[in-house]
Amino acid sequence: MSGAIADAFARARARGEGALVAYAMAGDPDLPRSVDVFAACVEGGADILEIGVAFSDPIADGPVIQGASERALKAGSTLRRVLDEVVPAVRERCPQTPLVVMTYVNVIMALGEERYAKLARERGVSGTILPDLPPEESIDIRQAFDREGLELIPLCAPTTSPKRAESIAKDARGFVYCVSVAGVTGMRSQLPADLSERLELVRRVSPVPVVAGFGISSAEQARVVGAHADGVVVGSAIVRAAQADGPSAARQVCADIKRGLKR
Amino acid sequence: MDTKTAPGRFGRYGGRYVPETLVPAHQELELAYAEAQKDPSFGEQVAQVLREFVGRETPLTPARRLTTLWGGAEVWLKREDLAHTGAHKINNTIGQVLLAKRMGKKRIIAETGAGQHGVATATACALFGLPCEVYMGALDVERQSLNVFRMKALGATVHAVESGSRTLKDAMNEAMRVWVAQIHDTHYVIGSAAGPHPYPTIVRDFQSVIGKEVRTQSLVAFGQLPDAIIACIGGGSNAIGILHPFIGDKNVRLVGVEAGGHGLDSGQHGASLTLGTEGVLHGSRSLVLQDEHGQIMEAHSISAGLDYPGVGPELAYLAKTGRVEVRTATDDEALKAFYEVCRNEGILPALESSHAFARAGELARELGKGKYLVINCSGRGDKDVATIAARGVPPAIRLEGA
Ligand SMILES: Cc1ncc(COP(=O)(O)O)c(C=O)c1O
Numbered sequence: 001m002s003g004a005i006a007d008a009f010a011r012a013r014a015r016g017e018g019a020l021v022a023y024a025m026a027g028d029p030d031l032p033r034s035v036d037v038f039a040a041c042v043e044g045g046a047d048i049l050e051i052g053v054a055f056s057d058p059i060a061d062g063p064v065i066q067g068a069s070e071r072a073l074k075a076g077s078t079l080r081r082v083l084d085e086v087v088p089a090v091r092e093r094c095p096q097t098p099l100v101v102m103t104y105v106n107v108i109m110a111l112g113e114e115r116y117a118k119l120a121r122e123r124g125v126s127g128t129i130l131p132d133l134p135p136e137e138s139i140d141i142r143q144a145f146d147r148e149g150l151e152l153i154p155l156c157a158p159t160t161s162p163k164r165a166e167s168i169a170k171d172a173r174g175f176v177y178c179v180s181v182a183g184v185t186g187m188r189s190q191l192p193a194d195l196s197e198r199l200e201l202v203r204r205v206s207p208v209p210v211v212a213g214f215g216i217s218s219a220e221q222a223r224v225v226g227a228h229a230d231g232v233v234v235g236s237a238i239v240r241a242a243q244a245d246g247p248s249a250a251r252q253v254c255a256d257i258k259r260g261l262k263r
Numbered sequence: 264m265d266t267k268t269a270p271g272r273f274g275r276y277g278g279r280y281v282p283e284t285l286v287p288a289h290q291e292l293e294l295a296y297a298e299a300q301k302d303p304s305f306g307e308q309v310a311q312v313l314r315e316f317v318g319r320e321t322p323l324t325p326a327r328r329l330t331t332l333w334g335g336a337e338v339w340l341k342r343e344d345l346a347h348t349g350a351h352k353i354n355n356t357i358g359q360v361l362l363a364k365r366m367g368k369k370r371i372i373a374e375t376g377a378g379q380h381g382v383a384t385a386t387a388c389a390l391f392g393l394p395c396e397v398y399m400g401a402l403d404v405e406r407q408s409l410n411v412f413r414m415k416a417l418g419a420t421v422h423a424v425e426s427g428s429r430t431l432k433d434a435m436n437e438a439m440r441v442w443v444a445q446i447h448d449t450h451y452v453i454g455s456a457a458g459p460h461p462y463p464t465i466v467r468d469f470q471s472v473i474g475k476e477v478r479t480q481s482l483v484a485f486g487q488l489p490d491a492i493i494a495c496i497g498g499g500s501n502a503i504g505i506l507h508p509f510i511g512d513k514n515v516r517l518v519g520v521e522a523g524g525h526g527l528d529s530g531q532h533g534a535s536l537t538l539g540t541e542g543v544l545h546g547s548r549s550l551v552l553q554d555e556h557g558q559i560m561e562a563h564s565i566s567a568g569l570d571y572p573g574v575g576p577e578l579a580y581l582a583k584t585g586r587v588e589v590r591t592a593t594d595d596e597a598l599k600a601f602y603e604v605c606r607n608e609g610i611l612p613a614l615e616s617s618h619a620f621a622r623a624g625e626l627a628r629e630l631g632k633g634k635y636l637v638i639n640c641s642g643r644g645d646k647d648v649a650t651i652a653a654r655g656v657p658p659a660i661r662l663e664g665a
Pocket of ligand 1: 350351352376377378379380454455456495496497498499500501502567568569613615616641642643
């Protein structure tokens with residue numbers, strides 16, 4: 001599979017590194033300043049940016065990202081404004097970095113899946129992650145995305161059976177997002193012992209790169225997990241750092257994680 | 264409109280929009296429920312507990328003074344307020360907790376709005392010896408303190424949820440988030456006929472005991488099926504429970520009443536069937552109150568149990584196809600109806616049920632004399648007395664009652 005996302009993984013691999021997918025919330029603390037956070041993540045070494053679009057009822061998110069959603073909604077963030085204001089600004093400042101939108105299915109449905117796919121593609125978004133859209137419900141949306149060349153990135157969980165994981169991976173676009181812990185987003189001091197096996201299993205069958213996310217916040221965790229995956233997703237640690245100390249803190253988190261991803 | 268109904272789909276509505284972590288648990292639940300349904304001993308076990316512990320069947324009571332007052336159809340009340348714990352919610356929690364035990368689950372979590380579902384879940388857990396954690400919006404914890412006390416007395420832990428609008432929808436988000444982290448040994452008892460498949464089907468089946476009883480009771484009481492049945496709609500469990508067994512009876516009018524709150528133009532109501540648009544909330548595609556950007560709006564109702572911006576997918580389907588007629592009643596109309604039922608029938612209905620009563624007078628007159636109307640009195644109003652007292656007695660009622 002070719003495309004901006006595949007290229008970013010290939011570049012990281014060529015440098016002997018795992019890829020860092022950095023998540024932050026568009027519109028937190030407001031739309032312009034969230035652009036600074038995304039740019040800082042890339043300065044810190046992020047290979048792919050995951051642009052969170054707030055939803056009022058984020059059932060897959062823990063307290064840190066939930067809080068960021070509430071702040072972003074208060075600041076007037078909407079999917080439309082993220083596509084019109086945040087995405088183009090980030091593209092301009094980080095022209096090499098593929099952008100992936102992460103939000104909930106209702107936000108996409110409200111704009112219309114076809115309309116979203118077209119707009120996102122035009123603005124330079126490469127893929128989309130919808131944590132409340134399991135494969136059974138995703139057929140129509142995926143067709144709409146495929147028509148525009150927008151990649152619907154699937155998730156795999158610790159509770160997913162090997163057989164189901166295989167079928168999710170085989171159909172994947174962009175990359176496979178392996179959720180490391182049975183839980184919501186948020187930092188964890190410990191990751192499950194069987195994570196590496198699960199990652200290897202998905203990797204064996206997946207035509208696209210495989211990343212692990214949820215709970216990863218330190219260079220050491222990134223090193224351990226990165227040995228069994230093509231990269232990691234870091235969200236809550238970046239969101240929390242940016243909220244506490246601004247973009248430079250987000251840059252620092254990314255740089256730390258990147259150190260852990262050196263092979 | 265698509266009328267093909269797949270399992271878990273009611274026309275366009277329903278489905279299972281949940282994080283991947285939860286998918287296997289829903290598949291497991293679907294399978295376990297299908298097996299339980301095939302096992303006659305499970306049905307007998309549920310029926311026995313409903314009989315011996317819940318006090319079923321609940322009566323179908325003639326409302327003679329309301330019949331006279333309203334001057335139309337003969338009015339009968341299905342008395343879910345007389346079910347143990349004071350509302351229909353117990354029908355579902357007994358069934359689901361027994362199912363959870365059958366599945367070997369070690370712990371129960373639940374969300375609650377008015378607290379009736381939390382109390383019913385805590386009760387079933389006490390009866391069958393399972394630990395119980397209840398998530399409740401912080402605002403609802405304040406306005407339903409009696410039920411918070413009852414849950415705690417029954418041994419449940421009550422978690423006040425501070426996020427969002429601090430009501431039922433946020434409690435449901437939180438329960439789902441907690442469930443994701445405890446999926447291997449915990450069953451989540453959803454309290455209404457909403458949520459991801461298979462919940463809307465499971466809850467509807469357990470609540471259908473209400474309508475099945477009405478079928479036989481009405482034949483005995485007045486020798487025919489009712490001409491119309493009316494119920495309030497929050498998530499929709501009491502409504503689907505009493506209405507579902509009559510869907511095939513084309514001569515029986517089925518009516519649901521949503522929370523009109525401060526009025527439909529006020530933006531502060533819970534009328535998702537009347538004013539909602541298609542969307543995905545809490546794992547199913549249904550009609551929801553949302554803005555143009557897909558953000559879920561805060562619902563409002565004087566009654567915590569109707570203060571929900573979504574509705575079960577089957578009711579959305581039945582409303583869209585016209586089989587269920589949907590009306591609304593405002594906070595003030597519900598309050599007035601509350602006193603009307605208290606003073607004419609000696610029954611304190613729940614504020615939720617009062618919404619059904621608020622529209623029932625008109626319906627009785629529309630039907631006319633010689634017809635039969637059944638109102639689902641979904642629960643008792645004891646839990647609401649502080650809210651009602653704080654509002655003062657409406658002027659119209661004060662005159663009559665003095
Ligand atoms: C007495 C009573 N009636 C009705 C409802 C509304 O819920 P549903 O529409 O699911 O029956 C509630 C919810 O708490 C309730 O307590």
